[in-house]
Amino acid sequence: MSSYNGRMIRLNLTTGKSQVEEIPRQWMKDYLGGRGIGVRYLYEELKPGVEPLSPDNKVILMMGPLGATTAMSVSRMALVTKSPLTGAVAKSVMGGSFGAFLKFAGYDGIIVEGESAKPVYLHIDKDGIHLLDAAGLWGLDTQQTHQKLRQKHGKSTQVACIGPAGEKLVRYAVLISDLRCGGRTGVGAVLGAKKLKGFAVNSSGPLSLHDADGFKELTREIIEGLKTSPGRIRMSDFGTSYLTLGFEKVGIFPVKNFQEGHLEGIEKIGDEALAGIKTKNDGCYGCMTRCGQVRQVTKGPYAGAVSEGPDYETIWSLGGNLDNTDLGSLIAADSLCDRLGIDTVSAGNTIGFAYELYQRGIITKKDTDGLELNWGNHAAMMTLLEKIGNREGFGKLLGEGTKRAAEQIGKGAQDYAIQVKGLELPAYEPRAVKGYGLILATANIGASHMYGRPRDELSGKKDKLTEVDKGQDAAQAEISQATQDAVIQCSFGPVTGFNPQQRSDLLVAATGFKEFGDPAYLDKVGERILCLERCFNVREGFNRKDDTLPKRMRTEPLANAGPATGQVFKNLDGLLDEFYDALGYTRQGIPSEVKLKELGLDSVVADIKKFAK
Amino acid sequence: MSVRLKLPPILQEFSGGVETLEASGRTVGECLEELEAQFPGMKESLFDRQGHLLRVFGIYLNSDGLHPIELDTQVQGGDEIVILNFLMGG
Numbered sequence: 001m002s003s004y005n006g007r008m009i010r011l012n013l014t015t016g017k018s019q020v021e022e023i024p025r026q027w028m029k030d031y032l033g034g035r036g037i038g039v040r041y042l043y044e045e046l047k048p049g050v051e052p053l054s055p056d057n058k059v060i061l062m063m064g065p066l067g068a069t070t071a072m073s074v075s076r077m078a079l080v081t082k083s084p085l086t087g088a089v090a091k092s093v094m095g096g097s098f099g100a101f102l103k104f105a106g107y108d109g110i111i112v113e114g115e116s117a118k119p120v121y122l123h124i125d126k127d128g129i130h131l132l133d134a135a136g137l138w139g140l141d142t143q144q145t146h147q148k149l150r151q152k153h154g155k156s157t158q159v160a161c162i163g164p165a166g167e168k169l170v171r172y173a174v175l176i177s178d179l180r181c182g183g184r185t186g187v188g189a190v191l192g193a194k195k196l197k198g199f200a201v202n203s204s205g206p207l208s209l210h211d212a213d214g215f216k217e218l219t220r221e222i223i224e225g226l227k228t229s230p231g232r233i234r235m236s237d238f239g240t241s242y243l244t245l246g247f248e249k250v251g252i253f254p255v256k257n258f259q260e261g262h263l264e265g266i267e268k269i270g271d272e273a274l275a276g277i278k279t280k281n282d283g284c285y286g287c288m289t290r291c292g293q294v295r296q297v298t299k300g301p302y303a304g305a306v307s308e309g310p311d312y313e314t315i316w317s318l319g320g321n322l323d324n325t326d327l328g329s330l331i332a333a334d335s336l337c338d339r340l341g342i343d344t345v346s347a348g349n350t351i352g353f354a355y356e357l358y359q360r361g362i363i364t365k366k367d368t369d370g371l372e373l374n375w376g377n378h379a380a381m382m383t384l385l386e387k388i389g390n391r392e393g394f395g396k397l398l399g400e401g402t403k404r405a406a407e408q409i410g411k412g413a414q415d416y417a418i419q420v421k422g423l424e425l426p427a428y429e430p431r432a433v434k435g436y437g438l439i440l441a442t443a444n445i446g447a448s449h450m451y452g453r454p455r456d457e458l459s460g461k462k463d464k465l466t467e468v469d470k471g472q473d474a475a476q477a478e479i480s481q482a483t484q485d486a487v488i489q490c491s492f493g494p495v496t497g498f499n500p501q502q503r504s505d506l507l508v509a510a511t512g513f514k515e516f517g518d519p520a521y522l523d524k525v526g527e528r529i530l531c532l533e534r535c536f537n538v539r540e541g542f543n544r545k546d547d548t549l550p551k552r553m554r555t556e557p558l559a560n561a562g563p564a565t566g567q568v569f570k571n572l573d574g575l576l577d578e579f580y581d582a583l584g585y586t587r588q589g590i591p592s593e594v595k596l597k598e599l600g601l602d603s604v605v606a607d608i609k610k611f612a613k
Numbered sequence: 614m615s616v617r618l619k620l621p622p623i624l625q626e627f628s629g630g631v632e633t634l635e636a637s638g639r640t641v642g643e644c645l646e647e648l649e650a651q652f653p654g655m656k657e658s659l660f661d662r663q664g665h666l667l668r669v670f671g672i673y674l675n676s677d678g679l680h681p682i683e684l685d686t687q688v689q690g691g692d693e694i695v696i697l698n699f700l701m702g703g
Contacts, residue, residue, distance in 0.1 A: 230671050234699045238668060242699065245661045246669030267661060271668045459698065460623025495699070 003510035014114030033064035036486035038080030052084040053193040055115035064488035068103035073490035073497035075100040075285040079182040086422040090185035096177035097285035101158040105203035116195040125202040134197040141339040161198025163341025170399040172346035179308035210512035231495030240312035251432035251561030257352035261561025265325040302328030307335035316427035317348025329378035340389030349424035420447035432564035435470040444533040452477030467571035471578020483526030544589040627652040642684035
């Protein structure tokens with residue numbers, strides 16, 4: 001008995017056939033699940049150089065060993081593919097309930113491969129796995145798609161789908177389940193290229209556990225502790241919106257495409273203002289925190305708009321980054337992104353890039369379909385989001401992301417594309433929090449806020465502005481995040497779930513694998529996952545040159561950013577050396593043979609020798 | 614009233630790395646005012662531009678209650694005020 005079903009659905013869209021296959025038992029021990037097993041499949045099955053939007057790319061949707069159990073904050077789903085934005089390994093983690101019900105149906109994940117000749121969706125129920133015609137769904141937004149699929153298969157159907165943006169290959173399109181996104185790196189575009197509109201599952205469990213009584217007792221203890229946890233209650237009351245004002249104070253919150261760190265009128269989109277229009281909480285399967293904040297605009301031109309959010313990242317991307325403090329537009333834009341199926345971080349960052357080009361005269365109204373892209377113009381932002389999601393006019397170019405758009409525009413536009421490896425930066429100013437900057441530079445998926453957090457730096461235990469002695473912390477943060485994404489534990493897990501020892505105890509009770517009882521073993525799993533992702537990238541030609549930060553961060557003093565004013569990221573090279581040393585990589589950012597063998601990755605040594613540059 | 618005040622790491626840069634301090638006042642707010650007098654700059658880090666306590670901080674009295682307390686909460690001699698900061702992103 002184990003919480004692993006041990007079974008994957010392999011869906012070949014070219015043939016229209018699906019089959020069920022076993023997950024290698026050793027992979028469960030070596031990679032746990034979620035992002036870990038997903039990356040192992042991707043490395044094994046993708047040849048180097050595959051075009052991300054071609055039939056040869058694959059998407060792995062993968063649950064973790066605790067998913068669908070009664071433990072807190074664990075029923076999330078990892079999405080792994082090769083990113084159409086970066087050409088690198090991609091991972092995103094989606095909340096909601098879809099993954100839990102996939103496990104109840106008897107599967108730990110789905111491998112999607114090939115390409116369908118016509119739009120289809122996958123339906124899973126007690127009678128089996130069915131690939132069905134999606135002609136009636138193609139073109140619908142994500143909410144309409146959920147509604148249609150529930151009309152057809154029943155109200156309790158759990159759905160994950162793409163929107164028009166995924167269908168039209170916007171490079172930062174998402175997969176969305178209810179209002180939870182598999183957000184970053186463009187998995188929605190990969191599914192759109194395969195003409196797979198989405199997934200629907202009807203199931204009811206139960207899930208087996210190795211030691212059901214022990215698991216129940218552990219969960220009971222954890223829940224008792226969480227009831228009075230101040231951090232959990234804070235998340236439940238405000239979501240991540242409570243970070244906005246505090247981060248802006250210390251210069252972390254970027255404004256006007258990272259030109260400065262001060263947002264006049266920020267309180268209009270701060271936690272208090274958002275709490276004032278909150279209508280209810282929402283959350284993922286089996287989580288008592290329910291950090292999702294459903295908010296409704298009550299007055300003004302956006303009256304009636306409803307969204308679950310925006311979270312801190314979106315308050316920034318569609319708010320502060322555009323010098324926009326109009327609360328109603330923020331809710332409406334967040335909702336629009338969800339319906340179109342686009343990543344709010346990349347979308348807002350890309351629009352900020354366009355606004356700065358307009359500010360500098362690099363583009364004009366002739367280029368923007370007549371739109372005046374002045375800072376704070378939220379009406380133009382709404383129009384651009386529509387254009388991006390539907391790939392119309394100027395939005396078609398912006399749907400390519402900042403890196404490609406800048407290359408096409410030329411005229412020095414590259415200097416204002418705030419991205420790493422092609423993935424747009426999130427709401428953390430690297431010049432104000434240097435260890436975080438190092439993580440954004442080195443993350444194998446590009447500049448994601450979901451690839452590790454330097455907790456000592458953010459909490460003040462370590463100076464944010466120094467540029468030495470940060471490599472070890474950044475390496476450990478990336479390892480910890482990899483373990484967390486393999487379990488899969490929510491990123492808020494340490495306050496909304498359980499600590500590392502409790503995590504180990506839960507894993508043993510759920511799976512029966514004694515090895516998982518040692519947190520150090522799980523740390524090693526995280527390091528292995530991180531290393532294999534890097535190996536995937538090495539095979540694609542990535543090396544040290546790609547672990548960088550935008551030119552702005554390395555050359556321009558940060559303006560108007562409280563204690564971080566005047567900061568430049570000067571010693572990235574030194575920090576990269578520290579980071580590589582901490583992980584056992586060469587100074588070119590390539591995992592050493594010794595490290596590969598230490599992690600049991602002997603099978604990839606030949607690849608690394610062949611492809612390392 | 615003299616109370617013990619416990620600071621999170623992010624505020625300890627103002628107190629020279631000291632975590633636990635003595636402060637006096639009739640309310641939590643008055644105790645924080647005295648803290649500012651002892652360590653200039655600390656208040657600036659605790660409050661937003663409108664003078665409201667930043668939500669990245671929570672103030673707890675004797676670890677009681679599920680929710681943080683208000684600044685006008687009365688204190689007694691020997692009480693312990695704990696300031697927590699919450700820094701989960703996403």
